[in-house]
Amino acid sequence: MDSGLILAIAPDSGERYLSTPLYSEKEAPSLHFYNTLSRSKEPFQPLKQGEAALFVDGPALHANLTLGMARRLVLADLVQRSLQFRGFTIHRLVSLIDVDDRAIAGAEAAGQDLARFTTRFREEFTEDLAALRILPGGHFPLASRHMDDMVDFTRRLLERGFAYEKLRSVYFDISRFKDYGRLSRLDLTKIRVGKTVDLDEYAKENPRDFTLLKRAKLGELKKGIYYTTPWGQVRPSWHLICAALALKYLGGAADFHVGGIESLFPHEENENALFTAATGKPLARFWLHSEHVLRDGRPLRETGEVTVRDLLAQGSRGEDVRYFLLSTHYRKPLTFTAESLAAAARARARFDHLLLRLSLTEGDDAPTGALEERLFQAKKEVTAALDDDLNVARALSHLFNLAAEVNADLDRGRLGKNGAAAVKSRLAELDEILGVMNPPQHMRDEAVEARLAEREEARRRRDWATADRIRDELAQAGIDVTDTPAGPRWQRR
């Protein structure tokens, strides 16, 4: 038969059929993201089949990674992991700003040269990313090493008439770019020019134009913080840095631009104007924005920053911070308090406890169809939630429901080691996207185990004083002991 209609009547409303690969392979790609450009959720179609390029506005290297920036990077990581889970190859680019005003001021205050000052923060940034379980790889270019690219970029704009030089600074001519304001939805005729900028510092033809290359000040010249270009001794603007890095490393347009909502205007508007003027194409198709992290109802920038490094130093685990940042939808403000971070840590630990329990499960069982279906359903629920603009909270609620059911089964002895293994591998699979779980490590430490054997011996003698003393000693050494019917378990804090 070449064509025709096949009618099948399924006894269970077709649910089994619908859950088979036969059906799911034909499903259209269903990833949806909220695109700030259109202010609506849109289905994702890659520019290049099977690949996706992500541009992430990275940090200025004058201080440690703050929670706000961490939220943005965790969002980018979630996008990356979701796409990788769907089989995409990801090209990620994170810009590192090491020539900005605050870094210069910080270096001066610290009595260090700029490169040394920023190198420390770059190294610590890398460590913090690892703690947050942000996938390694991709490009993390330093602005200061790409002056040539910025000069080329500027030249291109000058040639095309989008920029002009004035008194040894180079500015972008906004009047030449008709789409200016489209991304941030700002009506240029209604903004209050000069309210937040000291226009006397600039020699722009139009106060709304923005700087590409800014003439170095006397103090900067003295310290050697400038770059020699055909237009003079200058420093590049943040906007130019990002646009030039995107062009160099991604070649063309990105699929995603991930930024913070606070830099939508002017930075992203400018970055996009530059890129579009130079290449004829917008910088990205999808513009994703993480909302603020607040404290006392105010952005952290106003109330005092909280850094990831601080939290780790205070004893938080990186995965707890990640979970905290992830568990509220990225487009809603997130209020930081020590209590809410602790609540997140306890919630996250439920998964670790379940994984530990599963790994201790003994007993033979045959895999049951009911369990397989339940696990398949969990995967469907979780991926569907994430496909809907990265709804992590909904995805987690499905996982907690599964965890409760599995725990109840374990309580009633309804799960043997085969079933336990099936649950474990499904959780591990889904955690490839979330990155918040810790499968139990089989730790060997003869000294610890010898002490535990002593304690078990004491307990057998009902010598509780000795048993408790050993437990306290191990606790002092950072080792938590938990008694279970199968014997004592221990874990390093």
Add this chain to the structure above:
RNA sequence: GGCGGCAUAGCCAAGAGGUAAGGCAGCGGUCUGCAAAACCGUUAUUCACCGGUUCGAAUCCGGUUGCCGCCUCCA
């Protein structure tokens, strides 16, 4: 002045026309030498307020109140 966002239990937080997911804390229980942990059970007649549309509204429309962000260089 312009543009935009948000208000759901003690706290955090999903849900975006079909009758309130989930987490933390609390309470009750199981387990335990004790403790801790863990696990189980339980917790909103109601979604800031007032109107409207609808058979049906937390969800749509209008208004009110409160909070927040952005409006050209701190990146």
